[in-house]
Amino acid sequence: MSKSNWARSVQKVLMAGAMTAAMGSSAFAAEAxxxxxxxxxxxxxxxxxxxxxxxxxxxxxxxxxxxxxxxxxxxxxxxxxxxxxxxxxxxxxxxxxxxxxxxxxxxxxxxxxxxxxxxxxxxxxxxxxxxxxxxxxxxxxxxxxxxxxxxxxKATYDAREQIDAMDMLKDEFGSGPKTLAMLYEGSDWGRSHAANVKVIAAERGYEIVVDEAAPPNQTDFGNQLLKIRAAKPDAVIVALYTPDHLLFTRQMMEQRLDLPFGVHSVGGGMEDPAFYKALPPEAAFYAFVQEDWQIDILKVxxxxxxxxxxxxxxxxxxxxxxxxxxxxxxxxxxxxxxxxxxxxxxxxxxxxxxxxxxxxxxxxxxxxxxxxxFDEQGQNTFAHGVISQNIGGERKTMWPKENRAADSTPVWPVPAWSDR
Missing domain, CATH: 3.40.50.2300 (Response regulator)
Known part of the structure; x- marks a missing residue:
């Protein structure tokens, strides 16, 4: 056999071996x-x-x-x-x-x-x-x-946590809301939350003075804000997705609507970082947010x-x-x-x-x-949120009290717009 033929034979053997190895490795590779x-x-x-x-x-x-x-x-x-x-x-x-x-x-x-x-x-x-x-x-x-x-x-947990936080602050500071307004988006999430709030609020002695479902993608919350202003609630519970929550908050700030015990958002827009980028920081000062995770967990x-x-x-x-x-x-x-x-x-x-x-x-x-x-229905029974308050542009955990950091003190009641 000539050197050239020998070289070609060796090359064929090497190529065949490489192909066999490649095929073998793919054959044993775990399927994604x-x-x-x-x-x-x-x-x-x-x-x-x-x-x-x-x-x-x-x-x-x-x-x-x-x-x-x-x-x-x-x-x-x-x-x-x-x-x-x-x-x-x-x-x-x-x-x-x-x-x-x-x-x-x-x-x-x-x-x-x-x-x-x-x-x-x-x-x-x-x-x-x-x-x-x-x-x-x-x-x-x-x-x-x-x-x-x-x-x-699930929605029941969210509603209970919001009212629990109000009760805790009322006990801690000796004062708190008696009347509540509710503004929520009109699909499954908002209506489910509102229904639960109404049941729990009645059990705890709170009076609902505004109960308003909002259609999605509103261009103006003027009518809802008029209703809230006329009813003079002590606090408002809000369940809105980001675009609607942005508009409502912007208009509330423009109108300088005072709520003695503040805005209490059940997540939604006020959990979205995009929300805070789109508004002046002071628009969300003192707001309470039912967070779906501990907002300051990265500190610990x-x-x-x-x-x-x-x-x-x-x-x-x-x-x-x-x-x-x-x-x-x-x-x-x-x-x-x-x-x-x-x-x-x-x-x-x-x-x-x-x-x-x-x-x-x-x-x-x-x-x-x-x-x-998970329980037999597939619900994680250990799920919970926390309630934060926006202090100077930073959301700090306030409820449960044991999750509160040493440097986190609630502002309760919240200052009027003229005092901020």
Whole structure:
């Protein structure tokens, strides 16, 4: 055999070996686990949806960079996002698409209760586990469904926490509101919250003097502000998404509407960093916000995953973690925990593992919970929020009192506009 023929033979052998090695490595490579995430990436809740998306992406990358799902031979998480456009019908269609066409093993989302409620019905019917992110409508986890799990509060918890905080401040300072106004968006979330507030307020001796549902995307809150001014409530409870909350707050500041015991927002727009970028800081001074995570948790956390997630959020969005990025992170870590225990991406196996979830440490608890454990309806009974107050442009935890930092003192009652 000539040298040239010998060289060609060696080259063929080497190439064949390389091809065999490549084929062997791909044959043994773990197949990625596909998870779907339905979020409002456009429409009225787009700011929130995109913050949640960043949280989901950060957590998936952290898990993949750490070696993926160990019990599945290092399988990577592959996230398939779907845009609900903040619309129930679109959310339903997109849920059907990612289950049937993308063949995802599990879903998360969808923030808007009006989207999540019907979309999770589709997931239940198609026997695909769904980890709820952000949506609080009580009935989401009150339908005897087996595939739906919610980490965060339901609406009843939110309403109770707002009234609990008022009661605490009343006891602490010796005075507090007797009459309340309510202004809320007119879809599932707002109406569910208002219904719960009315029940709890009546039990605690508060009188509701304004009960006003607002249609979405209003261009003027003048009529509602006139009603509130005429009724002279001691405080107002607000449940509005970011665009409407911005307009209401701007107009309230322009009109210098005084409320002796302030504005009490149940998350919504006042949890959104975009809200604070769009208004003068003083527009939100002294406001109370029922937060879906402990807003000042980063001051005390030592978890490297949480601290690095905050830095990654800043790089992606220009500001640190919000409740929405935190909820996205938590959902992915809960799903990863279930995958590790299920040792399978099969939907039934994953559903069974989610039902047995009991997380008491790690980045899944970034929202500030001490534990994540679902009841028979799929609700995390250890979920809770905190109540913050905006002091000089910084939201500081005020309720529960044991979560309050030493340098955080409530301002109660709140100063009139003329005294600020």
């Amino acid at each position: 686990v596909k998870m779907g995430c339905v979020l409002p990436l456009s429409g009225g809740s787009a700011a929130v949806g995109n913050q949640t998306k960043v949280g989901v992406e950060i957590a998936a990358k952290q898990i993949n960079d750490a070696g993926g799902i160990k019990s599945l031979d290092g399988a990577m998480l592959e996230v398939v996002f779907a845009d609900s456009q903040s619309k129930p019908d679109v959310g339903v269609t997109e849920t059907e698409r990612v289950i049937a066409r993308e063949n995802v093993s599990v879903l998360c989302g969808a923030f808007n209760s009006a989207v999540t409620f019907p979309a999770t019905e589709v997931a239940e019917r198609m026997k695909t586990p769904w980890v709820v992110v952000g949506s609080v409508k009580d009935e989401i986890t009150e339908r005897d469904f087996k595939y739906i799990f919610r980490i965060n509060n 956390s030592t978890d490297p995953a949480i601290l690095s997630a905050d830095e990654a959020t800043k790089a992606a969005l220009g500001y640190g973690m919000s409740a929405y990025t935190a909820q996205g992170i938590s959902a992915v870590y809960v799903i990863a925990d279930a995958l590790e225990r299920a040792k399978s991406a099969d939907r039934e196996a994953l559903r069974a593992a989610l039902a047995e979830t009991d997380i008491q440490s790690g980045p899944a608890l970034v929202t500030g919970y001490n534990r994540i454990k």
